[in-house]
Amino acid sequence: MRKKISLLGATGSIGVQTVDILKSNPDLFELVSFSAGMNIEQVQEIARTFQPKVVSVIQKEDAEKLQTLFPNIKFVHGADGLREVAAHTGADILVNAVIGSVGLEPTLEAIRHGITIAIANKETLVAAGEIVMAEARKYEVPILPVDSEHSALFQALNGENPKEITKLILTASGGSFRHLTRNDLADVTVEEALAHPNWSMGNKLTIDSATMMNKGLEVIEAHHLFDIPYDQIDVLLHRESIIHSMIEFQDTSVMAQLGSTDMRVPIQYALTYPNRIPMQNGKRLRLEEIAQLHFEKMDFERFKALALAYEAGRTGGTMPTAMNAANEIAVGLFMAGKIPFLKIDDIVERVMNEHETIVKPSLEAILEVDQRTRSTVYDMIQ
C-alpha cells in the first residue's frame, strides 16, 4: 500500500525536492494534500501531477481562482487551510517544510491525529520543542528529522541504545563567509551571503548558515529530538559537509552518516524509514575523489550566533522562541537591505537581553512571545 503524504511548503526548497522524490516513486507514495505560498504556476503543476484531495494557498483569491481550474480538488487558504492540509486529509506522514514558526500549529494538530511528522521546519522545535515532543510522546507519534544533520544522527542511532550516547557531534560547513574574520563581516552583501559553498537551500537557511544561527537552531532541535543535554551536543567545523553528523558512544566509538550534499537523501529517508530505497540520479560518495576532509574547533566568538543559541537553549522556556523570532525578522531585514550583516547577531542578542523568560510556557504564551518579539524587532530599527 502506498504511503499517504501531506506536504506543508511544497514550493520551497525542501518542498520541491520532496515533490521530486514523490514523483520518482509513484508506486510508494501518494500526495494527498499540500500547502504552498504565492507561486500559483507551481501549485497548478503539482496539483495536475498528483491530483491531491486538498491544496492550501496563502490568499483567498488564489484559492478561488484555482478552484475553478481544478473542480475535483478542494482549495483552502490561510492558517485554517494549513491545519486542514496537515491533519485532515488522512495522511500517514506530514512533511513540514515551511519556513518559520508558522509550521508549529499545524504540526501539533497532525500529532494529535496520530500522523507521523517528517520535520524540516526547525523553527517548530526551536520555538516549542518541549510542547511538540511532549505531544508526540503522548500520542506515540514518531518525529522523523529531515535536516541532513539530524537525519545523520537519527541514522547513526539505528540499532543503538540512546542511553549509551556521550556526545552528539553536529558538523558545520561554516557557511558562505567561513574564510572571513568577524571584522570582515561588517560590509558583506546579501548576494555574497546567499552563495552557500556546499548545499542548495532556501534563502533564509543560507543566511542562517552564514551567521551560524542555523547550527544554533540545529543544536536546540537536536536537544529536543534526541533528548540530550546541551553539554553533550558539540559543533565541529567541517568545511566539506561530507560527514553530516556523528554520535559518540560511551565505549568511544563514533557512528557517522556520510554522503554527497544532496538534501533529497535525508528527505527520502524520512519518507521510506525504516527502509532505504535507491536514490533516483543519486550521486555516490567518492572519498577517493574528495581526497581530504577537514575539521576545526568551533570558534564561538567568530560565530557569535551559535553562542547565543546555546545560551537560549540552556535558558529554555520562551527564550529560544524569542531568539528564533528575532532572528527570523533580522534575517528578513538583512535580505531587504535594511540592516548590515552583523546587525543580525546584535538584534538577537539585544532581544535576548531584554526578554523575560517564561518557564514552562503554554502554547499561547509561546505564540504571544513569538508575535511580540517580531514587533519589537521592527520597532528597534525605526
Added chain:
Amino acid sequence: MRKKISLLGATGSIGVQTVDILKSNPDLFELVSFSAGMNIEQVQEIARTFQPKVVSVIQKEDAEKLQTLFPNIKFVHGADGLREVAAHTGADILVNAVIGSVGLEPTLEAIRHGITIAIANKETLVAAGEIVMAEARKYEVPILPVDSEHSALFQALNGENPKEITKLILTASGGSFRHLTRNDLADVTVEEALAHPNWSMGNKLTIDSATMMNKGLEVIEAHHLFDIPYDQIDVLLHRESIIHSMIEFQDTSVMAQLGSTDMRVPIQYALTYPNRIPMQNGKRLRLEEIAQLHFEKMDFERFKALALAYEAGRTGGTMPTAMNAANEIAVGLFMAGKIPFLKIDDIVERVMNEHETIVKPSLEAILEVDQRTRSTVYDMIQ
C-alpha cells in the same frame, strides 16, 4: 549474570588486550578457560588473576609443570587442549585470537556447542569461510567480528537491512611502507616492516599490513561474515585509520564507525554486544585535533597481494586456503630473514598459479591443502 568467556591465544596481541578488558570489568565477565603459547610466566599470571577452569598450553611438559602450581585448575595441551578450551568449559563466548589456521577446528567445535564466536583469527574464515558460516547458520550461532574493520562494518549495519547494502568499504592505512614505490620495497628490512604507523598489532599482522595481504584477508573475511559479493567490497586507502570502515546503502547514504586506533574498542564491543560499556582509559576521538583525513584510490599494482587475495576469493573453493597457507609461511620466512620482502608476494602468486582448486571442499580437504601448501613453500626456497 556474568558472561563466561573462553579465550584462544591469551598471550598474543589481541589476547592480552582481551584479558585487559576482562580484568577491567570483573562484574561483567568471567574467564572460564584460555589457551596460550610458550610464555609460561604470562600464563601463570592470567591463571592467578582469573582462576579459570581449564588452561591449554602447547607443550605437555609445560602443562604438567603448571598443574603442580595450580592444583585447582585443569591444564591440558596441544590440539586436544585447544578444543577443550574452546568448546567444553561452558562458555557463552569464545574469543578466537590465535594466529593462523590453527584456530579453525576449535572454532567449528565451539559453534557445534552453540557458543557465540568473537573472531579475531581471520585465517579461520579465509581458509574455511563457507564451512564455518554454514555451521554458524545451522547452529544459529552469532559470529561477532573483532577486527576493527569488520567491527566497524558490523556496527554500521546496526538496525539496517543487509539487502539494502550496495558496498562495503574497507579502509586501509597502507601499512609501514605506504610511502614507498614497489621498486623501493626490494631492500626493506624486517625491523622497518614491523613499525606500523597506526596500530599496535602482532608481528604477523604487521607484515601482512605492509604487503596489504592483511586487507586481502579482510576482504575475504568480510565476504563471508556479511555474505556480500566481492564486486561489492571496495578497499580505500585512508592513512589515518580513523574511519575504520564504511557501508554504502542503496540510497547513497554511507554509515561509518570512527574512533581512535585502540583495538580494545572492537574487542570490547564483541564482548558486550549489543550493549556498549564505558572504555577504561579510552581515548576519545578528537577530529578537531586530527584536523585532516586523507583518502586515496587503492593501487592494485603497488599492493599486489590485495589483487591476489581478490582473485583467490573470487576463485573460491580451496584457493583462499592455499593462498593463506602460502602467505603464513612466506611471512615467517621473511621474518626469519630467509627471503626478501617482495618474495612474499611472489611465493603466494606462484602457489596460486600451481594450485588446483577443489570446489566445495570438505574440512578434511581444506586441512590437507593447508598442510600441503606449507610444505610446498618450504620446498620452494630450498
